[in-house]
Amino acid sequence: MAWSWQTIAWAAIALLLFAAEALAPGAFMLWLGLAAAAVFGLVLLFPGLTVLAQVAAFVVLSFVSIQVYRTWFRGRERASDQPLLNRRAEQLVGRVVPLERAIVQGVGRVQIADAFWDVSGPDLAAGTPVRVIGTDGMTLQVEAADRE
Amino acid sequence: MGTTLLAMVLVFAGVVLLFKTVRMVPQGYQWTVERFGRYTHTMDPGLHFLVPVIYGVGRKINMMEQVLEVPSQDVITKDNAVVKVDGIVFFQVQDAAKAAYEVAQLEIAILNLVMTNIRTAIGSMDLDESLSKRDEINTKVLNAVDAATHPWGLKVNRIELKDIQPPRDLVDSMARQMKAEREKRANILEAEGHRQSEILRAEGDKQAAILAAEGKREAAYREAEARERLAEAEAKATQLVSDAISRGNVQAINYFVAQKYIEAFKSLAEAPNQKFVMMPMESAGVIGSLAGIAELAKDALDRQAQTRGPGVPPRSGG
Numbered sequence: 001m002a003w004s005w006q007t008i009a010w011a012a013i014a015l016l017l018f019a020a021e022a023l024a025p026g027a028f029m030l031w032l033g034l035a036a037a038a039v040f041g042l043v044l045l046f047p048g049l050t051v052l053a054q055v056a057a058f059v060v061l062s063f064v065s066i067q068v069y070r071t072w073f074r075g076r077e078r079a080s081d082q083p084l085l086n087r088r089a090e091q092l093v094g095r096v097v098p099l100e101r102a103i104v105q106g107v108g109r110v111q112i113a114d115a116f117w118d119v120s121g122p123d124l125a126a127g128t129p130v131r132v133i134g135t136d137g138m139t140l141q142v143e144a145a146d147r148e
Numbered sequence: 149m150g151t152t153l154l155a156m157v158l159v160f161a162g163v164v165l166l167f168k169t170v171r172m173v174p175q176g177y178q179w180t181v182e183r184f185g186r187y188t189h190t191m192d193p194g195l196h197f198l199v200p201v202i203y204g205v206g207r208k209i210n211m212m213e214q215v216l217e218v219p220s221q222d223v224i225t226k227d228n229a230v231v232k233v234d235g236i237v238f239f240q241v242q243d244a245a246k247a248a249y250e251v252a253q254l255e256i257a258i259l260n261l262v263m264t265n266i267r268t269a270i271g272s273m274d275l276d277e278s279l280s281k282r283d284e285i286n287t288k289v290l291n292a293v294d295a296a297t298h299p300w301g302l303k304v305n306r307i308e309l310k311d312i313q314p315p316r317d318l319v320d321s322m323a324r325q326m327k328a329e330r331e332k333r334a335n336i337l338e339a340e341g342h343r344q345s346e347i348l349r350a351e352g353d354k355q356a357a358i359l360a361a362e363g364k365r366e367a368a369y370r371e372a373e374a375r376e377r378l379a380e381a382e383a384k385a386t387q388l389v390s391d392a393i394s395r396g397n398v399q400a401i402n403y404f405v406a407q408k409y410i411e412a413f414k415s416l417a418e419a420p421n422q423k424f425v426m427m428p429m430e431s432a433g434v435i436g437s438l439a440g441i442a443e444l445a446k447d448a449l450d451r452q453a454q455t456r457g458p459g460v461p462p463r464s465g466g
Binding site: 031032054055116 | 152154161162163166167169170175178197291303306
Protein backbone atom coordinates (compact mmCIF):
# COMPACT_ATOMS: atom_id res chain seq x y z
CA MET A 1 0.00 0.00 0.00
CA ALA A 2 1.53 3.23 -1.16
CA TRP A 3 1.04 6.25 1.12
CA SER A 4 -0.85 9.17 -0.37
CA TRP A 5 0.81 12.59 -0.30
CA GLN A 6 -1.66 13.60 2.43
CA THR A 7 -0.44 10.86 4.73
CA ILE A 8 3.15 11.89 4.21
CA ALA A 9 2.23 15.56 4.74
CA TRP A 10 0.61 14.87 8.14
CA ALA A 11 3.54 12.74 9.23
CA ALA A 12 5.91 15.56 8.22
CA ILE A 13 3.80 18.18 10.04
CA ALA A 14 3.75 16.06 13.21
CA LEU A 15 7.54 15.60 13.17
CA LEU A 16 8.16 19.28 12.43
CA LEU A 17 5.94 20.30 15.34
CA PHE A 18 7.72 17.92 17.72
CA ALA A 19 11.05 19.32 16.54
CA ALA A 20 9.78 22.90 17.01
CA GLU A 21 8.63 22.03 20.56
CA ALA A 22 12.04 20.56 21.33
CA LEU A 23 13.83 23.67 20.02
CA ALA A 24 11.54 26.24 21.64
CA PRO A 25 9.57 24.71 24.49
CA GLY A 26 6.22 26.42 24.93
CA ALA A 27 4.07 23.27 25.35
CA PHE A 28 1.40 24.14 22.83
CA MET A 29 3.26 22.83 19.76
CA LEU A 30 3.43 19.48 21.50
CA TRP A 31 -0.39 19.22 21.40
CA LEU A 32 -0.45 20.27 17.76
CA GLY A 33 2.14 17.61 17.01
CA LEU A 34 0.16 14.94 18.83
CA ALA A 35 -2.98 16.00 16.93
CA ALA A 36 -1.09 15.87 13.62
CA ALA A 37 0.14 12.40 14.47
CA ALA A 38 -3.44 11.35 15.24
CA VAL A 39 -4.68 12.79 11.90
CA PHE A 40 -1.88 10.88 10.19
CA GLY A 41 -3.36 7.69 11.67
CA LEU A 42 -6.87 8.67 10.63
CA VAL A 43 -5.86 9.33 7.04
CA LEU A 44 -4.02 6.05 6.99
CA LEU A 45 -7.17 4.23 8.18
CA PHE A 46 -9.70 6.18 6.11
CA PRO A 47 -8.02 7.27 2.90
CA GLY A 48 -11.25 8.84 1.59
CA LEU A 49 -11.36 11.79 4.10
CA THR A 50 -11.56 15.25 2.59
CA VAL A 51 -8.92 17.84 3.39
CA LEU A 52 -11.44 19.96 5.27
CA ALA A 53 -12.39 17.03 7.44
CA GLN A 54 -8.73 16.30 8.05
CA VAL A 55 -8.06 19.87 9.17
CA ALA A 56 -11.15 19.97 11.37
CA ALA A 57 -10.07 16.71 12.96
CA PHE A 58 -6.62 18.19 13.53
CA VAL A 59 -7.99 21.23 15.34
CA VAL A 60 -10.40 19.22 17.43
CA LEU A 61 -7.77 16.61 18.29
CA SER A 62 -5.41 19.36 19.42
CA PHE A 63 -7.85 20.39 22.14
CA VAL A 64 -8.65 16.77 22.92
CA SER A 65 -4.99 16.02 23.53
CA ILE A 66 -4.82 18.92 26.00
CA GLN A 67 -7.89 17.64 27.77
CA VAL A 68 -6.38 14.16 27.93
CA TYR A 69 -3.23 15.61 29.49
CA ARG A 70 -5.23 17.69 31.99
CA THR A 71 -7.40 14.84 33.16
CA TRP A 72 -4.98 11.93 33.10
CA PHE A 73 -1.50 13.18 33.61
CA ARG A 74 -1.74 16.36 35.61
CA GLY A 75 -1.83 14.70 39.01
CA ARG A 76 1.16 12.53 38.19
CA GLU A 77 3.62 15.32 37.64
CA ARG A 78 6.92 15.10 39.40
CA ALA A 79 6.97 17.64 42.21
CA SER A 80 9.67 20.30 42.33
CA ASP A 81 12.41 19.62 44.85
CA GLN A 82 12.60 23.37 45.42
CA PRO A 83 8.96 24.33 45.78
CA LEU A 84 9.82 27.58 47.56
CA LEU A 85 11.94 29.04 44.75
CA ASN A 86 11.28 32.77 44.39
CA ARG A 87 9.11 32.77 47.50
CA ARG A 88 11.44 34.67 49.79
CA ALA A 89 8.97 35.09 52.62
CA GLU A 90 7.94 31.44 52.72
CA GLN A 91 11.57 30.35 52.69
CA LEU A 92 11.94 32.03 56.06
CA VAL A 93 9.36 29.89 57.84
CA GLY A 94 11.05 28.05 60.70
CA ARG A 95 13.90 30.52 61.07
CA VAL A 96 14.64 31.80 64.58
CA VAL A 97 15.82 35.41 64.73
CA PRO A 98 15.99 38.07 67.44
CA LEU A 99 13.43 40.86 67.30
CA GLU A 100 15.04 44.03 66.03
CA ARG A 101 12.14 46.16 67.18
CA ALA A 102 9.72 45.14 69.90
CA ILE A 103 6.31 43.86 68.86
CA VAL A 104 3.89 46.50 70.06
CA GLN A 105 0.21 46.02 69.35
CA GLY A 106 1.01 43.08 67.15
CA VAL A 107 3.54 44.79 64.88
CA GLY A 108 7.34 44.62 65.08
CA ARG A 109 10.36 44.14 62.89
CA VAL A 110 13.23 41.70 62.43
CA GLN A 111 16.35 41.77 60.30
CA ILE A 112 17.08 38.68 58.22
CA ALA A 113 20.18 38.90 56.04
CA ASP A 114 20.22 42.55 54.99
CA ALA A 115 16.48 42.98 54.67
CA PHE A 116 14.04 44.13 57.31
CA TRP A 117 10.75 42.31 57.64
CA ASP A 118 7.64 43.43 59.44
CA VAL A 119 6.41 40.78 61.81
CA SER A 120 3.13 40.19 63.55
CA GLY A 121 2.59 38.22 66.71
CA PRO A 122 2.14 38.54 70.46
CA ASP A 123 3.75 41.57 72.12
CA LEU A 124 7.41 40.83 72.89
CA ALA A 125 10.41 42.92 73.88
CA ALA A 126 13.17 43.79 71.40
CA GLY A 127 15.90 41.17 71.25
CA THR A 128 13.58 38.26 72.07
CA PRO A 129 14.25 35.32 69.77
CA VAL A 130 11.20 34.58 67.66
CA ARG A 131 10.37 31.77 65.26
CA VAL A 132 8.75 32.49 61.91
CA ILE A 133 5.64 30.33 61.70
CA GLY A 134 3.96 31.67 58.62
CA THR A 135 3.64 34.47 56.12
CA ASP A 136 0.89 36.87 55.36
CA GLY A 137 1.87 38.58 52.15
CA MET A 138 4.98 40.46 53.16
CA THR A 139 4.47 40.24 56.90
CA LEU A 140 5.96 37.33 58.80
CA GLN A 141 3.94 35.73 61.55
CA VAL A 142 6.08 34.91 64.55
CA GLU A 143 5.89 33.40 68.00
CA ALA A 144 8.33 33.42 70.90
CA ALA A 145 11.02 30.89 70.05
CA ASP A 146 11.28 29.29 73.49
CA ARG A 147 7.68 28.15 73.37
CA GLU A 148 7.62 24.64 71.92
CA MET B 149 -11.19 26.09 -3.67
CA GLY B 150 -13.62 27.25 -0.98
CA THR B 151 -12.93 24.22 1.16
CA THR B 152 -9.18 24.81 0.98
CA LEU B 153 -9.60 28.41 2.20
CA LEU B 154 -11.86 27.21 5.01
CA ALA B 155 -9.29 24.57 5.96
CA MET B 156 -6.54 27.25 6.12
CA VAL B 157 -8.68 29.56 8.29
CA LEU B 158 -9.57 26.62 10.49
CA VAL B 159 -5.94 25.72 11.04
CA PHE B 160 -5.01 29.35 11.75
CA ALA B 161 -7.85 29.81 14.25
CA GLY B 162 -7.08 26.48 15.89
CA VAL B 163 -3.40 27.32 16.31
CA VAL B 164 -4.18 30.76 17.74
CA LEU B 165 -6.74 29.35 20.19
CA LEU B 166 -4.36 26.64 21.27
CA PHE B 167 -1.65 29.22 21.71
CA LYS B 168 -3.99 31.18 24.01
CA THR B 169 -5.03 28.09 25.92
CA VAL B 170 -1.78 26.47 26.84
CA ARG B 171 0.49 28.81 28.79
CA MET B 172 3.84 27.80 30.19
CA VAL B 173 5.14 30.12 32.92
CA PRO B 174 8.92 29.80 33.31
CA GLN B 175 10.53 29.48 36.73
CA GLY B 176 11.31 32.88 38.26
CA TYR B 177 8.18 34.50 36.84
CA GLN B 178 4.54 34.83 37.74
CA TRP B 179 1.88 35.82 35.27
CA THR B 180 -1.30 37.59 36.20
CA VAL B 181 -4.55 36.36 34.67
CA GLU B 182 -7.33 38.71 33.67
CA ARG B 183 -10.92 37.82 32.87
CA PHE B 184 -12.13 40.34 30.36
CA GLY B 185 -9.46 42.75 31.54
CA ARG B 186 -10.04 42.33 35.27
CA TYR B 187 -7.45 40.65 37.45
CA THR B 188 -8.54 37.27 38.76
CA HIS B 189 -5.51 35.27 39.82
CA THR B 190 -1.80 34.71 39.41
CA MET B 191 -0.17 31.77 37.63
CA ASP B 192 2.87 30.15 39.26
CA PRO B 193 5.67 28.65 37.17
CA GLY B 194 4.57 25.60 35.20
CA LEU B 195 2.00 24.62 32.60
CA HIS B 196 -1.38 26.30 32.74
CA PHE B 197 -4.57 26.08 30.69
CA LEU B 198 -6.80 29.07 30.23
CA VAL B 199 -10.20 29.21 28.63
CA PRO B 200 -9.32 31.20 25.52
CA VAL B 201 -10.87 34.59 24.79
CA ILE B 202 -12.46 34.81 28.25
CA TYR B 203 -9.24 34.59 30.23
CA GLY B 204 -6.03 36.20 29.19
CA VAL B 205 -2.54 36.78 30.50
CA GLY B 206 -2.12 40.28 31.91
CA ARG B 207 1.44 41.03 33.14
CA LYS B 208 4.46 38.83 33.27
CA ILE B 209 6.20 39.69 36.54
CA ASN B 210 9.82 38.82 37.27
CA MET B 211 9.92 37.30 40.76
CA MET B 212 13.71 37.05 40.97
CA GLU B 213 15.78 39.47 42.96
CA GLN B 214 16.73 42.31 40.66
CA VAL B 215 19.37 44.97 40.79
CA LEU B 216 18.89 48.58 39.76
CA GLU B 217 21.65 51.10 39.31
CA VAL B 218 20.95 54.44 40.94
CA PRO B 219 22.49 57.02 38.63
CA SER B 220 25.01 59.49 39.97
CA GLN B 221 23.41 62.63 41.37
CA ASP B 222 24.61 65.79 43.10
CA VAL B 223 23.66 65.97 46.77
CA ILE B 224 24.23 68.86 49.13
CA THR B 225 25.36 67.96 52.63
CA LYS B 226 24.35 69.78 55.79
CA ASP B 227 27.54 71.87 55.66
CA ASN B 228 26.90 72.84 52.03
CA ALA B 229 29.41 70.59 50.27
CA VAL B 230 28.22 69.19 46.96
CA VAL B 231 28.98 65.48 46.61
CA LYS B 232 28.27 63.08 43.79
CA VAL B 233 26.45 59.96 44.98
CA ASP B 234 25.47 56.79 43.17
CA GLY B 235 24.35 53.40 44.38
CA ILE B 236 22.57 50.15 43.73
CA VAL B 237 19.27 48.71 44.88
CA PHE B 238 18.38 45.04 45.24
CA PHE B 239 14.71 44.29 45.32
CA GLN B 240 12.40 41.38 44.79
CA VAL B 241 8.72 41.25 43.93
CA GLN B 242 6.83 39.35 46.61
CA ASP B 243 3.32 39.92 45.37
CA ALA B 244 2.97 39.79 41.60
CA ALA B 245 -0.53 41.23 41.47
CA LYS B 246 0.39 44.32 43.49
CA ALA B 247 3.57 44.85 41.51
CA ALA B 248 1.54 44.56 38.31
CA TYR B 249 -1.35 46.85 39.14
CA GLU B 250 -0.53 49.03 42.16
CA VAL B 251 2.24 50.93 40.47
CA ALA B 252 2.99 52.00 36.95
CA GLN B 253 6.61 51.97 35.81
CA LEU B 254 7.87 50.10 38.82
CA GLU B 255 11.59 50.63 38.25
CA ILE B 256 11.32 54.37 37.75
CA ALA B 257 9.23 54.58 40.90
CA ILE B 258 11.84 52.68 42.92
CA LEU B 259 14.72 54.73 41.52
CA ASN B 260 13.06 58.00 42.36
CA LEU B 261 12.24 56.87 45.86
CA VAL B 262 15.82 55.81 46.45
CA MET B 263 17.27 59.00 45.02
CA THR B 264 15.11 61.28 47.10
CA ASN B 265 15.79 59.27 50.24
CA ILE B 266 19.53 59.40 49.65
CA ARG B 267 19.22 63.18 49.36
CA THR B 268 17.33 63.33 52.63
CA ALA B 269 19.78 61.10 54.47
CA ILE B 270 22.92 62.87 53.27
CA GLY B 271 21.33 66.30 53.56
CA SER B 272 20.99 65.76 57.29
CA MET B 273 24.69 64.97 57.72
CA ASP B 274 27.97 66.86 57.56
CA LEU B 275 30.38 65.94 54.80
CA ASP B 276 32.70 64.07 57.18
CA GLU B 277 29.79 62.17 58.64
CA SER B 278 28.37 61.22 55.28
CA LEU B 279 31.76 59.92 54.18
CA SER B 280 32.30 57.82 57.29
CA LYS B 281 28.77 56.64 58.05
CA ARG B 282 27.77 54.89 54.86
CA ASP B 283 26.26 51.96 56.71
CA GLU B 284 24.02 54.29 58.60
CA ILE B 285 22.90 56.00 55.39
CA ASN B 286 22.30 52.64 53.71
CA THR B 287 20.14 51.45 56.59
CA LYS B 288 18.23 54.72 56.77
CA VAL B 289 17.47 54.73 53.05
CA LEU B 290 16.67 51.04 53.06
CA ASN B 291 14.13 51.44 55.88
CA ALA B 292 12.43 54.36 54.21
CA VAL B 293 12.32 52.80 50.75
CA ASP B 294 11.29 49.37 52.04
CA ALA B 295 8.36 50.84 53.93
CA ALA B 296 7.33 52.97 50.95
CA THR B 297 7.40 50.07 48.50
CA HIS B 298 5.37 47.65 50.63
CA PRO B 299 2.10 48.66 48.96
CA TRP B 300 3.65 47.67 45.64
CA GLY B 301 4.31 44.13 46.79
CA LEU B 302 8.06 44.70 46.84
CA LYS B 303 10.74 43.73 49.28
CA VAL B 304 13.80 45.96 49.05
CA ASN B 305 16.58 43.76 50.38
CA ARG B 306 19.57 46.01 50.17
CA ILE B 307 20.56 49.51 49.20
CA GLU B 308 24.20 50.29 48.87
CA LEU B 309 25.86 53.62 48.17
CA LYS B 310 28.60 52.82 45.70
CA ASP B 311 30.44 56.05 45.65
CA ILE B 312 30.35 59.30 47.57
CA GLN B 313 32.61 61.71 45.78
CA PRO B 314 33.36 65.15 47.16
CA PRO B 315 34.65 67.80 44.73
CA ARG B 316 38.31 67.63 43.71
CA ASP B 317 39.57 70.67 45.63
CA LEU B 318 37.84 69.47 48.77
CA VAL B 319 39.55 66.11 48.49
CA ASP B 320 42.89 67.88 48.12
CA SER B 321 42.41 70.00 51.17
CA MET B 322 41.22 67.00 53.14
CA ALA B 323 44.44 65.23 52.22
CA ARG B 324 46.44 68.28 53.29
CA GLN B 325 44.60 68.44 56.57
CA MET B 326 45.34 64.81 57.25
CA LYS B 327 49.01 65.29 56.43
CA ALA B 328 49.25 68.30 58.74
CA GLU B 329 47.56 66.33 61.48
CA ARG B 330 50.11 63.54 61.18
CA GLU B 331 52.99 65.99 61.12
CA LYS B 332 51.70 67.66 64.22
CA ARG B 333 51.53 64.35 66.00
CA ALA B 334 55.03 63.47 64.89
CA ASN B 335 56.42 66.80 66.16
CA ILE B 336 54.70 66.47 69.48
CA LEU B 337 55.99 62.95 69.92
CA GLU B 338 59.49 64.03 69.07
CA ALA B 339 59.40 66.93 71.58
CA GLU B 340 58.03 64.64 74.22
CA GLY B 341 60.82 62.17 73.63
CA HIS B 342 63.38 64.94 73.90
CA ARG B 343 61.90 66.18 77.16
CA GLN B 344 61.82 62.70 78.58
CA SER B 345 65.44 62.06 77.73
CA GLU B 346 66.57 65.38 79.24
CA ILE B 347 64.72 64.62 82.43
CA LEU B 348 66.25 61.18 82.63
CA ARG B 349 69.72 62.56 82.07
CA ALA B 350 69.29 65.25 84.75
CA GLU B 351 68.01 62.66 87.15
CA GLY B 352 71.04 60.51 86.46
CA ASP B 353 73.34 63.43 87.13
CA LYS B 354 71.55 64.22 90.36
CA GLN B 355 71.80 60.64 91.50
CA ALA B 356 75.50 60.55 90.66
CA ALA B 357 76.20 63.77 92.59
CA ILE B 358 74.30 62.51 95.61
CA LEU B 359 76.14 59.22 95.57
CA ALA B 360 79.52 60.98 95.25
CA ALA B 361 78.73 63.28 98.20
CA GLU B 362 77.59 60.32 100.26
CA GLY B 363 80.79 58.53 99.44
CA LYS B 364 82.84 61.53 100.54
CA ARG B 365 80.88 61.82 103.77
CA GLU B 366 81.37 58.17 104.53
CA ALA B 367 85.06 58.45 103.74
CA ALA B 368 85.41 61.46 106.05
CA TYR B 369 83.66 59.58 108.82
CA ARG B 370 85.94 56.62 108.44
CA GLU B 371 89.01 58.85 108.25
CA ALA B 372 88.04 60.62 111.45
CA GLU B 373 87.44 57.28 113.06
CA ALA B 374 90.82 56.08 111.88
CA ARG B 375 92.47 59.16 113.31
CA GLU B 376 90.67 58.64 116.55
CA ARG B 377 91.74 55.03 116.63
CA LEU B 378 95.31 56.06 115.81
CA ALA B 379 95.33 58.63 118.57
CA GLU B 380 93.91 56.07 120.95
CA ALA B 381 96.54 53.58 119.96
CA GLU B 382 99.29 56.18 120.34
CA ALA B 383 97.93 57.18 123.70
CA LYS B 384 97.84 53.57 124.74
CA ALA B 385 101.35 52.99 123.40
CA THR B 386 102.64 56.04 125.20
CA GLN B 387 100.89 54.82 128.31
CA LEU B 388 102.46 51.42 127.96
CA VAL B 389 105.90 52.92 127.36
CA SER B 390 105.57 55.30 130.24
CA ASP B 391 104.31 52.45 132.44
CA ALA B 392 107.23 50.37 131.38
CA ILE B 393 109.59 53.22 132.08
CA SER B 394 108.06 53.98 135.42
CA ARG B 395 108.51 50.34 136.36
CA GLY B 396 112.00 50.02 134.87
CA ASN B 397 115.00 52.23 134.19
CA VAL B 398 114.62 55.66 132.67
CA GLN B 399 117.58 54.83 130.49
CA ALA B 400 115.38 52.40 128.50
CA ILE B 401 113.91 55.33 126.61
CA ASN B 402 117.31 56.00 125.20
CA TYR B 403 117.17 52.65 123.39
CA PHE B 404 114.25 53.83 121.25
CA VAL B 405 115.78 57.17 120.53
CA ALA B 406 119.05 55.61 119.51
CA GLN B 407 117.30 53.06 117.29
CA LYS B 408 115.27 55.72 115.48
CA TYR B 409 118.34 57.85 115.10
CA ILE B 410 120.32 55.09 113.51
CA GLU B 411 117.44 54.15 111.24
CA ALA B 412 117.15 57.71 110.05
CA PHE B 413 120.88 57.85 109.50
CA LYS B 414 120.74 54.61 107.55
CA SER B 415 118.06 55.88 105.22
CA LEU B 416 120.06 59.02 104.66
CA ALA B 417 123.08 56.99 103.77
CA GLU B 418 121.11 54.80 101.41
CA ALA B 419 119.62 57.72 99.47
CA PRO B 420 121.20 57.30 95.97
CA ASN B 421 122.00 60.96 95.23
CA GLN B 422 123.08 62.09 98.60
CA LYS B 423 126.53 60.70 99.18
CA PHE B 424 127.88 63.80 100.82
CA VAL B 425 126.17 64.12 104.18
CA MET B 426 126.16 67.02 106.50
CA MET B 427 125.57 66.02 110.09
CA PRO B 428 123.76 68.85 111.82
CA MET B 429 122.86 66.91 114.90
CA GLU B 430 124.84 66.86 118.05
CA SER B 431 127.12 63.91 117.85
CA ALA B 432 127.66 64.19 121.51
CA GLY B 433 123.96 63.57 122.19
CA VAL B 434 124.05 60.37 120.18
CA ILE B 435 127.18 59.25 121.83
CA GLY B 436 125.46 60.04 125.10
CA SER B 437 122.57 57.85 124.29
CA LEU B 438 124.97 55.10 123.23
CA ALA B 439 126.60 55.51 126.58
CA GLY B 440 123.13 55.18 128.09
CA ILE B 441 122.65 51.88 126.25
CA ALA B 442 125.95 50.66 127.52
CA GLU B 443 124.89 51.57 130.99
CA LEU B 444 121.56 49.86 130.41
CA ALA B 445 123.32 46.73 129.30
CA LYS B 446 125.62 46.81 132.25
CA ASP B 447 122.67 47.25 134.55
CA ALA B 448 120.88 44.30 132.94
CA LEU B 449 123.97 42.13 133.21
CA ASP B 450 124.31 42.96 136.86
CA ARG B 451 120.79 41.98 137.53
CA GLN B 452 121.28 38.71 135.63
CA ALA B 453 124.34 37.90 137.59
CA GLN B 454 122.47 38.46 140.80
CA THR B 455 119.61 36.13 139.91
CA ARG B 456 121.85 33.28 138.60
CA GLY B 457 124.28 33.44 141.49
CA PRO B 458 128.13 33.97 141.60
CA GLY B 459 130.56 31.83 139.67
CA VAL B 460 128.61 31.84 136.45
CA PRO B 461 130.41 33.94 133.83
CA PRO B 462 128.26 36.25 131.74
CA ARG B 463 127.57 35.02 128.24
CA SER B 464 129.27 37.01 125.64
CA GLY B 465 127.11 38.66 122.97
CA GLY B 466 123.83 37.47 124.65
